[in-house]
Amino acid sequence: MKAAVVTSFTEPPHYQDFALPAQLGEHEIIVEVLAAGLHPRVRAQADGTHYTSTDQLPLVPGIDGVGRTAEGALVYFVLPDTSLGSMAQQTVIDTRRSIELAQDADPIQIAAAMNPAMSSWIALRRRISFTPGQNVLVLGATGSAGRLAVQVAKTLGAGHVTAVGRGVDALRLLEADVTVALESDKNAVTNQLGDAAKDVDVVIDYLWGEPTHDAMSAIIPRRTDDAQSLAWIQVGSVAGAEAAIPAAALRATRLQIVGSGQGSVSTRGIVAELSELAKAVSGNAFMIEARRVRLEDIERTWTEPATSQERIVVVPQPLPEQGRTRPALA
Template sequence: MRAILCKSHGPPENLVLEEIPAPIAADNEAVVEVYAASLNFPDGLQIQGKYQFQPPMPFTPGSEVGGVIKSVGAGLTGFAEGDRVMATPGIGGLAEKVVVKADGLRKIPDRMDFRTAAGFAMIYTTSYYALKQRANLQPGETLLVLGASGGVGLAAVELGKLMGARVIAAASSDEKLKFVNRLQPDALINYGDGELKEKVKALTNDRGADVIYDPVGGDLFDQCCRCINWNGRLLVIGFTSGRIPEYKANLALLKGSSMVGVFLGRFRKEEPQQYEKNFQELLSMYEQGKLRPIVTESFPMEDFVAAFNVFTERRVMGKVTLEIKAE
């Protein structure tokens, strides 16, 4: 089968597309024929050797796919050859076939296409866990979302609105904000000039946001610590800016605010039942037409460099997928 391989850490141009042996399902696993694979920011870090979890070399990147089960290993129940699934193998998704453990398989609704299936799990489960369990976001509270046009940011805007919050979507350009505006956030902030704090205060009667969803870190995080409301929760999602910031204890004291860590992978391991409940709630929201996942760019498998560079060049608006097999 064909697979995209990382043989040396570096830019997307270092990746190669090669023939490798197809995987075989072990106990409680299935082999999924991949139709579409989604890319996420961490994939770009992983191929550069900059992510906190690095697989041994060589490896095939790609943590989530949409496809059809080709074979099942011994002991796997509830799934059969031919099932249409979304799958989270964790690694190995940018290939024609990938092996997936039982807990990474979910059947998809008939009307969900494979590219939507590929881009669903990571962004929605992260943002739902962050807003529901970590922030305990309440109707009427003000939610500020940074990086609002990106994968997890867009999902946070959509879920925030569904949960009844007043959502302020913030991004670095008017083009990105115009894109996010289709989800009808209550207000928009362009922080492309580096200024965030005063703009948030102006929109919140000087009080600041109740919940801040921050996948960016760096200087914007520093400003978030100063435009958060009394009892506010600052959600630490990631550091796409490249700098891990520090939280000033005096600001927490003065504002009664908290910095709250969000780590989906650990949540999934520590609280598998809550994770699954969240997932089923999200699928049900999709089936009811409440969630509208937006895949904006789908590249042919051969154009993997261009697909990765959407992330490395900070151009993401919505989800980006690779098309591995035509539907």
């Protein structure tokens, strides 16, 4: 069968033949892949920089996707660390890491949205005791995951949502109650963040690095009530793998820093959230722009400048025109 195949961590995947395994494990089945999202995590898998990466090559990238079983069921699956990912005409899934979708679910929409939406959905539902009415700040709200985090927080009942990120135009499109643009003058950002976050309960952080240090330094001294808990959830690190945490931040307020991702949430915990999240995605609860590309165009697609305004979805089989997303907000 054909697949996107990585043969070197310094080259894009090539469209070529890749063999299915000769034997399957007890819970494994082969599915025909209908759609697989090209998430930042997939790029990190393909260039060997993700924290779960081994040096094993060749590999087929892709960590999740939508497939069709031999019996005709439509499934969303999350793959284990494997050299046969989802960017292939067929892949091997573990039935314990998949859910059945409604037959009319849109594979493109599901493949585009599940991974970025999961980042905040699982963080709020599995890593802290989030209760409706609590106020949420999304740090790094302009990427696919950040934009979805604003919507997920609202869907899960957040009282007040603050979106912080770079890109004034991108921030303007969000359904946040308050937005703070990081490109402004540093004093202005500090004041705006302090005001916006004085009674925030949860920060969902996609940036880390210097912006996290700066945000913590701006927010903590301006809290209205030092006794109010502040859960800071580390989810992404697009601005840096390390952040300097001010010691006083941990002493001056009830700050709790936790991470959310593969490992800090068990596979069972992740899978337990998938059906409800897929229903929300299929019910158009969230807006995400998806762009479908053919598997055979993978090499060209990979080397195009990436944009965070749309999620690329690789389509190994011809699909009817769907790919609907919630209409863009005014």
